[in-house]
Amino acid sequence: MKLLKGVAFSLLLFLTCFFGTLVLLTPLIPLALTWTSLGRRMMDLFLWLWFVFAVAMYELLLGIKIVIHGHPGPTTDSTLILCNHRTRLDWLFLMAYQLRCGSLSHYRISLKASLKHIPGPGWAMQCAGFLFLQREWSKDKHWISRALRYFSGSGTHPQFLLFPEGTDFCENGLAKSRSFAEQNGYPIYDYVLHPRTTGFIHFVNEMKENKILDSVLDVTVAYPKDIIHGEADLAKGLAPQEVHFSVENHPVSDLPQSADKLEDWLRDLWRQKEAKLEKYYTDDAKVFSMNGEKPYVSEAKEASVRELLWMVVVFWALFLSVVFYALVVFPLFKWYCVLSAATFVFLGKYYGGVDALLYATCD
Secondary structure, three states: OHHHHHHHHHHHHHHHHHHHHHHHHHHHHHHHHHOHHHHHHHHHHHHHHHHHHHHHHHHHHOOOEEEEEEEOOOOOOOEEEEEOOOOOOHHHHHHHHHHHHOOHHHEEOEEEHHHOOOOOHHHHHHHHOOEEEOOOHHHHHHHHHHHHHHHHHOOOOOEEEEOOOOOOOOHHHHHHHHHHHHHHOOOOOOOOOOOOHHHHHHHHHHHHHOOOOOEEEEEEEEOOOOOOOOHHHHHOOOOOOEEEEEEEEEEHHHOOOOHHHHHHHHHHHHHHHHHHHHHHHHOOOOOOOOOOOOOOOOHHHHHHHHHHHHHHHHHHHHHHHHHHHHHHHOHHHHHHHHHHHHHHHHHHHHHOOHHHHHHHOOO
16 A cells, blocks of 8 residues: 555656646746746746645655644745755655745755756756756856846745755765764764855855845754655655654844854754754654644644645646546647647757746846
């Protein structure tokens, strides 16, 4: 049964993403390139529908429970989200937090440039303006600056997820982190990796310059019962029973101004995160709450979220039904899908992708 659920999870996410991109996003590319703000809002609407569907699949189908403690910021803030990178799936589970306490339509992540051209998901992420990074700072810093100028120019309030650790928590990453700590006189960590500060400082400065930084959200993610590490685990139906988030919002006015003090601020934040996770994992209760504090999201809010999840499932079920019917009955629709796919391949090969064209509108 687990394997069947895992296959269904992976297949449904891929099909909705693939055909959703071809049918719903491709027609919006000209609008997004000529009327930046309207095109961005329209694309974000359809992307939000798919993000909610992804949350529905792992909550309703795989049975993952999301628990949130702490103090989230205003949902309308332009935010830099800082999170420890426990598994390769943290970004996916953070969508559930964004749905409840943030703005899922403005959620943005950074990822490897090699994922950019994956048919369907890669194309959709290009349209979302996700940051595809080369892992070469001399190139990436300019790419980040272009992306932030675009989101500022398009009139949106992005909520960017940044993993300062740079890689997920694994044996190799932990060994490198400890070696770095020994060489630089930093404490040895067992539950987090030492953060890389250059990217964080650049994000803060550029978001400030473009007037799209209202707050920094500190997110600590933990898995109380089962820890899985990647997409292959979900495809096999393996999933954590619960995902716990502890969040603290920091208004931009609380951040230090200089680069050196920003670096110290981030390192101190990670020292606190290490202590918090040590207490969490060594305590039998495995909770982030203090003094019996209840989860941030009320039962009434959870009920409304579950209702929304089912509504979005119905939408995508109807969407796939119409798409498959059209593929069988209407030859022109097949050609439309082929042309849409060819459009993404062409733009990727000759112009660097839809994201590059979007960023260019605000250069």
